[in-house]
Amino acid sequence: MLNIGIILGSVREGRNGEAVAKWINEFAKNRGDANYEIVDLIDYPLPMLGAKVTGDDQALVEATINAWKEKMASFDGYIFVTPEYNHAIGGALKNALDYLNPELNNKAAGFVGYGSLGGTRAHENLRLILGELQVADVRTAVTFSLMSDFENLSVFKPADYHADNTNEMLDQLLKWSSALKTIR
Numbered sequence: 001m002l003n004i005g006i007i008l009g010s011v012r013e014g015r016n017g018e019a020v021a022k023w024i025n026e027f028a029k030n031r032g033d034a035n036y037e038i039v040d041l042i043d044y045p046l047p048m049l050g051a052k053v054t055g056d057d058q059a060l061v062e063a064t065i066n067a068w069k070e071k072m073a074s075f076d077g078y079i080f081v082t083p084e085y086n087h088a089i090g091g092a093l094k095n096a097l098d099y100l101n102p103e104l105n106n107k108a109a110g111f112v113g114y115g116s117l118g119g120t121r122a123h124e125n126l127r128l129i130l131g132e133l134q135v136a137d138v139r140t141a142v143t144f145s146l147m148s149d150f151e152n153l154s155v156f157k158p159a160d161y162h163a164d165n166t167n168e169m170l171d172q173l174l175k176w177s178s179a180l181k182t183i184r
């Protein structure tokens, strides 16, 4: 079975992303067609890429960087769960991606976003970034509206119609993840 990482791309205290990542994990697991696992950026407190780290923290930081790279290398494909911050992905996710390159090459990705317009501008931003990292991003994205899929902008209550789109995104992601495995 394919291994698919669900990358939770927000570390903000009180983030909406956690509920969205749990939802997509449950949804995907119920299909029973791949191994799905949430990867929470909070578990990988990476310094800004290139920032000097000294003293006792150094070994811990190196271990964290290696653990992040190893975890991301272990997947055949990815679902990026990302909010939209200023029409782009958040800084934590961009910084975490900047640590990677060969770990992602010739793999596939799908997107789950949320924001006032469903996180769509963050998706477009992520498509540019992943192009450079040689990740094939699938067409269909899942887009949750802060206004209609969250109560009070904070309690996740996704509308039923997202199920079709989510299945389509997952179908595409698994096809491309499987195909790309043959050339790695």
Ligand SMILES: Cc1cc2nc3c(=O)[nH]c(=O)nc-3n(C[C@H](O)[C@H](O)[C@H](O)COP(=O)(O)O)c2cc1C
Pocket: 010, 011, 012, 014, 015, 016, 017, 018, 083, 084, 085, 086, 087, 088, 114, 115, 116, 117, 118, 119, 146
């Ligand atoms: C710094 C910042 C910038 C934001 N910019 C946008 C934006 O450009 N477009 C949008 O739709 N929502 C924007 N939002 C709203 C976020 O999409 C919304 O708060 C979302 O819940 C953030 O994800 P999180 O709760 O998982 O951190 C912004 C929020 C923050 C904190």
